[in-house]
Amino acid sequence: MPRLSRDMRHPIRLVVNGREMAGDAAPRLLLSDFLRHVLGLTGTHVGCEHGVCGACTVLIDGVPTRSCLVFAVQAAGRKVDTVEGLAGPDGELSPLQLAFQRNHALQCGYCTPGILMSLSAYLRTHPEPDEGALRDMLSGHLCRCTGYTPIIRAALEAARELRKES
Amino acid sequence: MSDRESRRIGLPLERFEDRALLLGRGRFADDMPVPAGTLHAAILRSPHPHAEIRGIDAAAARALPGVFAIVTGEDVRRWTRPFTVGVKQKMEHWCLAVDRARYVGEPVAVVLAEDRYRAEDALDAVAVDYAPLDAVVDPQLALAAEAPVLHAGVGGNLVSERRFRYGDPEAAFRAAPRRIAITIDYPRNSCTPIEGLVVLAEHLPGAEGYEVLANFQGPFALHPVMALALKVPGTRLRLKTPPDSGGSFGIKQSLFPYVVLMCVAARKAGRPVKWVEDRLEHLVAASSATNRVTTLTAAVSAEGEVTALAWDQLEDCGAYLRAPEPATLYRMHGNMSGAYKVRNLAITNRIVLTNKTPTGLNRGFGGPQVYFALERLMQCIAVELDLDPLEIIRRNLVPADAFPYRCPAGALLDSGNYQEAVARAVAEGGLDELRRRRDAARREGRLYGIGFAAVVEPSVSNMGYITTALTPEERHKAGPKNGAQASATVALDPLGGVSVAVASTPQGQGHATVLAQVAADALGLEAAEIRVTVELDTAKDAWSIASGNYSSRFAAAVAGSAHLAALRLREKLARLAAAQLNVPAGEIRFAGGRIFAAGNPENSLAFARIAGTGHWSPGTLPEGAEAALRETVFWTPPTLDPPNDADEVNSSAAHGFVFDFCGVEIERDTGRLRIDKYVTMHDAGRVLNPALLEGQVRGGFAQALGAALFEEFVYAEDGSFLSGTFADYLLPTTAEVPEPQILHIATPSPVTPLGAKGVGEGNSMSTPVCLANAVADALGVADIRLPMMPARLKALLEPAEPPPPARPASPGQSAAR
Numbered sequence: 011m012p013r014l015s016r017d018m019r020h021p022i023r024l025v026v027n028g029r030e031m032a033g034d035a036a037p038r039l040l041l042s043d044f045l046r047h048v049l050g051l052t053g054t055h056v057g058c059e060h061g062v063c064g065a066c067t068v069l070i071d072g073v074p075t076r077s078c079l080v081f082a083v084q085a086a087g088r089k090v091d092t093v094e095g096l097a098g099p100d101g102e103l104s105p106l107q108l109a110f111q112r113n114h115a116l117q118c119g120y121c122t123p124g125i126l127m128s129l130s131a132y133l134r135t136h137p138e139p140d141e142g143a144l145r146d147m148l149s150g151h152l153c154r155c156t157g158y159t160p161i162i163r164a165a166l167e168a169a170r171e172l173r174k175e176s
Numbered sequence: 177m178s179d180r181e182s183r184r185i186g187l188p189l190e191r192f193e194d195r196a197l198l199l200g201r202g203r204f205a206d207d208m209p210v211p212a213g214t215l216h217a218a219i220l221r222s223p224h225p226h227a228e229i230r231g232i233d234a235a236a237a238r239a240l241p242g243v244f245a246i247v248t249g250e251d252v253r254r255w256t257r258p259f260t261v262g263v264k265q266k267m268e269h270w271c272l273a274v275d276r277a278r279y280v281g282e283p284v285a286v287v288l289a290e291d292r293y294r295a296e297d298a299l300d301a302v303a304v305d306y307a308p309l310d311a312v313v314d315p316q317l318a319l320a321a322e323a324p325v326l327h328a329g330v331g332g333n334l335v336s337e338r339r340f341r342y343g344d345p346e347a348a349f350r351a352a353p354r355r356i357a358i359t360i361d362y363p364r365n366s367c368t369p370i371e372g373l374v375v376l377a378e379h380l381p382g383a384e385g386y387e388v389l390a391n392f393q394g395p396f397a398l399h400p401v402m403a404l405a406l407k408v409p410g411t412r413l414r415l416k417t418p419p420d421s422g423g424s425f426g427i428k429q430s431l432f433p434y435v436v437l438m439c440v441a442a443r444k445a446g447r448p449v450k451w452v453e454d455r456l457e458h459l460v461a462a463s464s465a466t467n468r469v470t471t472l473t474a475a476v477s478a479e480g481e482v483t484a485l486a487w488d489q490l491e492d493c494g495a496y497l498r499a500p501e502p503a504t505l506y507r508m509h510g511n512m513s514g515a516y517k518v519r520n521l522a523i524t525n526r527i528v529l530t531n532k533t534p535t536g537l538n539r540g541f542g543g544p545q546v547y548f549a550l551e552r553l554m555q556c557i558a559v560e561l562d563l564d565p566l567e568i569i570r571r572n573l574v575p576a577d578a579f580p581y582r583c584p585a586g587a588l589l590d591s592g593n594y595q596e597a598v599a600r601a602v603a604e605g606g607l608d609e610l611r612r613r614r615d616a617a618r619r620e621g622r623l624y625g626i627g628f629a630a631v632v633e634p635s636v637s638n639m640g641y642i643t644t645a646l647t648p649e650e651r652h653k654a655g656p657k658n659g660a661q662a663s664a665t666v667a668l669d670p671l672g673g674v675s676v677a678v679a680s681t682p683q684g685q686g687h688a689t690v691l692a693q694v695a696a697d698a699l700g701l702e703a704a705e706i707r708v709t710v711e712l713d714t715a716k717d718a719w720s721i722a723s724g725n726y727s728s729r730f731a732a733a734v735a736g737s738a739h740l741a742a743l744r745l746r747e748k749l750a751r752l753a754a755a756q757l758n759v760p761a762g763e764i765r766f767a768g769g770r771i772f773a774a775g776n777p778e779n780s781l782a783f784a785r786i787a788g789t790g791h792w793s794p795g796t797l798p799e800g801a802e803a804a805l806r807e808t809v810f811w812t813p814p815t816l817d818p819p820n821d822a823d824e825v826n827s828s829a830a831h832g833f834v835f836d837f838c839g840v841e842i843e844r845d846t847g848r849l850r851i852d853k854y855v856t857m858h859d860a861g862r863v864l865n866p867a868l869l870e871g872q873v874r875g876g877f878a879q880a881l882g883a884a885l886f887e888e889f890v891y892a893e894d895g896s897f898l899s900g901t902f903a904d905y906l907l908p909t910t911a912e913v914p915e916p917q918i919l920h921i922a923t924p925s926p927v928t929p930l931g932a933k934g935v936g937e938g939n940s941m942s943t944p945v946c947l948a949n950a951v952a953d954a955l956g957v958a959d960i961r962l963p964m965m966p967a968r969l970k971a972l973l974e975p976a977e978p979p980p981p982a983r984p985a986s987p988g989q990s991a992a993r
Contacts, residue, residue: 118423
């Protein structure tokens with residue numbers, strides 16, 4: 011295990027959205043701040059910084075994680091996926107993103123990246139979710155605009171699309 | 177293509193905003209680039225609800241690595257003055273506590289450092305010498321003679337008291353066979369946007385003043401308040417907003433003191449300063465809806481007709497009367513009779529200050545407090561008279577043939593058909609079936625109730641309504657205030673492209689999509705062809721004091737202004753086209769991207785060709801014709817007069833209608849409330865985009881559900897704050913929010929340019945009380961306090977625990993004890 015010094019910035023290498031990236035981080039720098047302010051990936055949003063709202067959710071090695079509760083140095087050498095990696099290479103929206111747009115599943119869009127990341131992981135392991143399961147899973151995300159139902163509808167619709175694709 | 181086919185208004189178009197947001201490419205305030213050398217601010221906040229600040233020693237903090245400067249009351253006194261206050265009282269509210277802190281979380285000092293982490297570290301090293309004082313948080317206790325006084329110059333905590341009388345309430349009360357009253361204690365809550373407040377401020381050299389980027393939401397009447405506090409002309413405070421904002425629901429109005437504070441910080445440091453509020457700061461100190469104690473008394477006929485209402489409202493605005501307060505109390509003033517035809521009103525309004533966070537805009541703004549009292553009262557009247565609550569509502573609604581209807585306190589209900597809205601909701605929402613479900617549940621011994629609420633939803637606030645807090649004499653002295661200027665600019669570029677710019681500072685409502693629909697219809701184009709910018713720059717854009725996103729003014733006022741600006745542009749284009757097509761301008765039509773003669777569509781020109789004329793060949797314009805380049809329209813509702821000497825005020829330009837009913841069941845063992853069905857009927861006038869309208873209703877419903885069942889800013893008696901995290905202040909999640917059945921009718925407003933009315937706040941007003949009425953029906957109790965948490969409902973279900981049995985006195989125990 012590497013020894014880190016409190017007062018120093020340490021070089022971090024990690025794979026973000028399939029691409030090798032690097033930046034310096036003090037040991038206490040949150041992964042959310044590292045992504046946003048060091049790597050410039052501002053799609054990951056910070057809503058509460060105490061692990062309740064879910065806006066900052068990213069995938070670390072495929073597992074949804076609140077990036078405000080993880081230090082950047084803990085993500086060194088890992089695979090991190092953020093909202094910026096969801097679309098296709100030419101910017102074409104994924105079935106999940108398209109379903110969000112069709113169903114008006116976002117308004118201000120601030121909580122949306124975290125919800126998209128949780129759903130993208132969940133739908134991989136649960137290709138045929140029912141509404142109850144989705145409501146359970148998404149209860150870890152706060153949205154103040156939509157009243158949630160359009161998000162559930164979009165997730166169900168995306169799951170159908172993804173099943174058709176596979 | 178006919179006009180009808182080309183119509184985009186009224187279609188549920190997908191949003192043009194969504195793509196960037198879904199890609200993670202939104203441009204929120206904290207995403208925007210900052211100038212090199214920008215310092216990061218952290219705010220030291222008072223841990224005391226009330227304390228003298230005897231001194232601040234910042235030397236140790238300043239010596240820490242990475243720390244650049246510390247801002248204290250001394251700096252604030254040097255470069256600013258206290259904020260303007262809406263009532264005449266000797267109290268000072270600075271952007272930072274200068275000699276006394278009056279609520280937990282009040283800013284006391286600002287640390288500026290090279291990054292936010294170091295700035296926050298240094299907060300611990302700032303030594304503040306506090307002398308704690310007694311605090312008061314209960315508005316009724318704050319009125320007591322012995323209560324600690326927040327502002328010595330006021331002499332007490334009551335900062336405003338006004339009595340109003342409309343019609344002849346005394347006679348109505350004398351004549352009425354029944355007098356039915358209810359007292360409610362409405363709690364504090366907030367819509368807590370998921371994005372917090374962000375300010376990036378810079379002090380420019382010379383006399384250029386300040387430049388600020390902030391996710392402020394308006395009203396821009398606060399721009400002069402900020403400029404005056406900073407002691408600069410308004411033109412020297414350039415305020416810009418980012419393209420995206422992560423929700424606000426009124427709350428980002430409360431950002432304005434931080435603009436002033438960060439301007440001072442930037443001036444002191446000589447560097448740009450950025451402040452990003454964190455969630456803990458947001459909950460403790462950003463803003464809150466007012467808590468209010470209301471006693472509402474009705475004079476009631478034997479048949480259940482309400483002949484008079486007497487309101488006694490005690491409003492708690494927290495530690496300071498922060499602008500635009502006391503607006504929460506007066507926003508509803510013109511229609512304190514709700515949806516009802518009652519002609520006699522007596523109103524006593526008192527405003528008290530307590531050691532709590534200052535209050536401000538929050539979705540519903542004054543409506544939840546008013547309707548919780550009014551609609552609970554209607555339910556109580558039904559119980560007392562042993563009549564169906566819906567029947568009481570029906571007997572009192574403003575008749576359908578009475579519109580436009582002038583309410584006794586001055587509101588002009590512009591259009592509506594409340595009877596039809598109720599009838600259709602009852603039929604389409606399945607009230608009969610719900611009643612059968614209630615009967616069946618009750619036969620099984622379950623606790624099931626049905627609630628109703630009828631609400632007039634005001635939109636587009638009259639900027640003069642706040643002056644109703646002043647006496648007519650004070651108003652005469654100050655000069656009349658009224659109206660609500662909305663603005664929009666529609667422009668043509670040299671390639672014939674159309675752009676729209678507005679001063680509506682949206683926070684997720686989809687304004688750009690709706691404006692594209694509106695301009696597309698006026699000019700015969702596709703919505704996707706219209707480029708809309710919603711970020712505002714006070715130095716360059718058309719704006720006024722009513723600008724911003726509040727009082728549900730977008731659809732009714734801002735979209736209407738864009739419509740009028742696009743029509744002006746069309747008129748000019750039609751004159752140019754008429755000359756080229758050799759037909760009178762009146763026969764020119766716009767559709768499908770072409771401009772043509774009504775009688776001969778073949779005789780046509782491409783829109784872009786005519787649209788570029790003003791740029792490329794102004795010399796060829798027909799005699800007397802003006803180039804079509806750019807049109808800015810300021811529109812103010814013609815019906816918004818200042819309050820008159822009888823204190824009558826049309827407090828809002830448009831008035832929608834909401835009628836809700838619901839069935840709820842309460843678990844006997846746990847007190848948990850389950851919503852069996854919720855029906856919400858809306859009349860928002862003409863609908864511009866039904867998908868976005870439903871989004872507003874559903875989102876408003878979810879927030880109202882939170883206010884009804886979970887959310888409260890709780891203070892301990894000593895003034896400490898108990899709701900400081902999202903684990904204490906509970907928001908509803910996917911697991912708690914059911915889907916309401918949303919219904920519509922439309923009676924277009926004759927006042928607004930497109931016939932549209934606001935729709936985003938109605939459920940904040942109707943839903944908490946509708947649910948409370950259902951609980952009252954289920955439990956047979958009258959005294960219901962929000963939020964209706966399981967523990968609270970469980971307590972209503974059970975008789976109070978008997979007192980412990982008295983113990984026999986034992987030797988050695990004093991009898992006097």
